[in-house]
Amino acid sequence: MQQDNKEYREKTIFNGLNGHSLISPFNSEKQLFDPKINLGILASGNGSNFENIIKSIQNNQLNAKISILIVNNPNCLAIKKALKYDIPYVIINHRDCNSRLEHDKLVLEKLEELSVELVVMAGWMRIVGEEIINKFKDRLINIHPSLLPSFKGVNAIQQAIDNRVTITGCTVHYVQKDVDSGSIIIQAAVPIKEQDSKETLRKRIQNMEHIILPLAIAKVAKNIRTSFKDNK
Numbered sequence: 001m002q003q004d005n006k007e008y009r010e011k012t013i014f015n016g017l018n019g020h021s022l023i024s025p026f027n028s029e030k031q032l033f034d035p036k037i038n039l040g041i042l043a044s045g046n047g048s049n050f051e052n053i054i055k056s057i058q059n060n061q062l063n064a065k066i067s068i069l070i071v072n073n074p075n076c077l078a079i080k081k082a083l084k085y086d087i088p089y090v091i092i093n094h095r096d097c098n099s100r101l102e103h104d105k106l107v108l109e110k111l112e113e114l115s116v117e118l119v120v121m122a123g124w125m126r127i128v129g130e131e132i133i134n135k136f137k138d139r140l141i142n143i144h145p146s147l148l149p150s151f152k153g154v155n156a157i158q159q160a161i162d163n164r165v166t167i168t169g170c171t172v173h174y175v176q177k178d179v180d181s182g183s184i185i186i187q188a189a190v191p192i193k194e195q196d197s198k199e200t201l202r203k204r205i206q207n208m209e210h211i212i213l214p215l216a217i218a219k220v221a222k223n224i225r226t227s228f229k230d231n232k
């Protein structure tokens with residue numbers, strides 16, 4: 001515990017002094033799970049967070065396995081990453097479904113079929129329905145590119161620029177019915193520089209996303225396994 005506090009202090013003070021970033025809460029202690037925590041990843045875009053989760057597993061930072069990548073967009077680059085790292089994936093295209101409910105049902109069926117314990121929305125650009133939220137209560141998390149509760153919804157990075165804030169960042173939070181409003185798990189602050197474009201800012205925010213998402217997964221996985229033991 002003492003070690004944690006020391007590490008936390010060093011990390012935050014160091015980062016603060018350099019004006020780069022601040023992560024809170026910060027705990028890089030490795031969590032071991034037996035069996036490994038079983039993840040399902042939902043993605044719609046480039047899949048840089050997805051790829052980073054894979055790398056965190058490969059370098060033993062994260063004691064997890066990814067059972068499935070689910071994408072809703074057949075053209076998204078996340079699929080290429082699944083192929084590159086030999087991760088099973090499925091395309092559940094919302095355009096092929098008659099309703100949001102039907103799409104949610106297919107996603108839920110796949111997650112349950114594979115006994116996924118923790119669902120990570122890593123750039124999933126769709127609202128998930130109540131059935132998934134209820135089935136995965138405290139086991140469904142999302143990463144969002146702002147310091148919530150500021151700048152919810154789409155275009156969070158542009159919203160921060162337009163509002164001329166000087167610090168923005170990223171948040172991992174539990175998913176609940178109202179968009180981007182569940183309990184916060186970890187946040188990272190990222191200063192906005194005067195010369196920043198949306199793209200330069202996005203890159204720095206994503207660098208921080210790649211740090212906090214694996215940390216948040218480990219934190220939530222620990223809670224899942226603890227509450228499972230308590231309920232036994």
Ligand code: GAR
Nearest residue numbers: 045046047048049050123143144145
């Ligand atoms: C990430 O920046 C994530 O925060 C954002 O999409 C990006 C996906 O990037 N998510 C949202 O805006 C959700 N509201 P990636 O596909 O490279 O991981």
